[in-house]
Amino acid sequence: MSTTTTLPVTTTRTGAELALHRAELGHAGVPPVLGELDLRVTPGEVLTVVGPSGCGKSTLLRTLAGLLPPLAGEATQDGQPIRRPGADRALVFQHDALLPWRTVRANIELPLAIRRVPRTERRRAAADWLDRVELSGHAGRLPHQLSGGQRQRVQLARALAGRPRAVLMDEPFGALDAHTRSGMQDLLVDILRDTGATVVFVTHDVDEALYLGDRIALLAAGQVLDVPHPRRRDAASATTALRRRILASL
The missing domain is CATH 3.40.50.300 (P-loop containing nucleotide triphosphate hydrolases)
Incomplete structure (x- = not known):
C-alpha cells in the first residue's frame, strides 16, 4: 500500500543546524x-x-x-x-540542472512527486512557487525556452518547493x-x-x-x-x- 505526504505551502519550518x-x-x-x-x-x-x-x-x-x-x-x-x-537538504548548482523534457511546472513539482505528494497538492505548491519567482505565465514552457535567469528562478523554486x-x-x-x-x-x-x-x-x-x-x-x-x-x-x-x-x- 503506497503512502502519500501532504506539505502545506505556507507552513514555516525551522532551519537545520549543520556542523563539521x-x-x-x-x-x-x-x-x-x-x-x-x-x-x-x-x-x-x-x-x-x-x-x-x-x-x-x-x-x-x-x-x-x-x-x-x-x-x-x-x-x-x-x-x-x-x-x-x-x-x-537541497543542493542548488551554478548550472540549473533542470530536466529538459519536463515543463517548468513539472520541474518544480519533481521533489514533491518523489515524496508521493498528491497531484493536487503538487500543483498548488508549484503554482505558489511560480508566483513567488514571478514565472506564473511560464508554467507550460520547457527549460530551453527560458533565459538563464528564468531557469535559475525555476531551480530555486524547485529546491524550495519541498520545504x-x-x-x-x-x-x-x-x-x-x-x-x-x-x-x-x-x-x-x-x-x-x-x-x-x-x-x-x-x-x-x-x-x-x-x-x-x-x-x-x-x-x-x-x-x-x-x-x-x-x-x-x-x-x-x-x-x-x-x-x-x-x-x-x-
Missing part, C-alpha cells in the same frame, strides 16, 4: 582538501563561503549534502551524522549577467525571510557574500566573520574594512 567536527574533507586516496575543520551553521542562518579556487568550497557543500563522506571527523545535521543525501530545512548553493548566480544576478540575490533574500531555511552559499563574489551572508566563512584563512546588519546594498562604509579583510584572504 574536526573534519577532513576530500576524496579517498588523495590528501584532504580541507583538514581539521570545525564549523557550525546555526538554524536559519545564511553562511556565505568564499575562498580561492581549489580551496574546498564545493567539497564542503558536497560533504554537507551527504554526497561525499568526511575522510575523518564528522559532518552532522542537528547533532546526527550525515551519511547520505536527504530531502531536508528543505537546509539549502546548499554552489555559485548559483555565477553565470548570470550583473543585472539578473542582482535581481536573483534580492529574490533569494525575500524568499528566505519566509522559509526559515539554513543556507550555505558558495561564491567567488565578495560583494555577493557581504550582501547575502549573516556570516562569511573564509576557507583559506580558516576564519568565520560576522557581517553588519541590516542587509543593505549601500552599506559600503560599514563593510569596507571587512571587504578588505576578505580580499586579503583570497
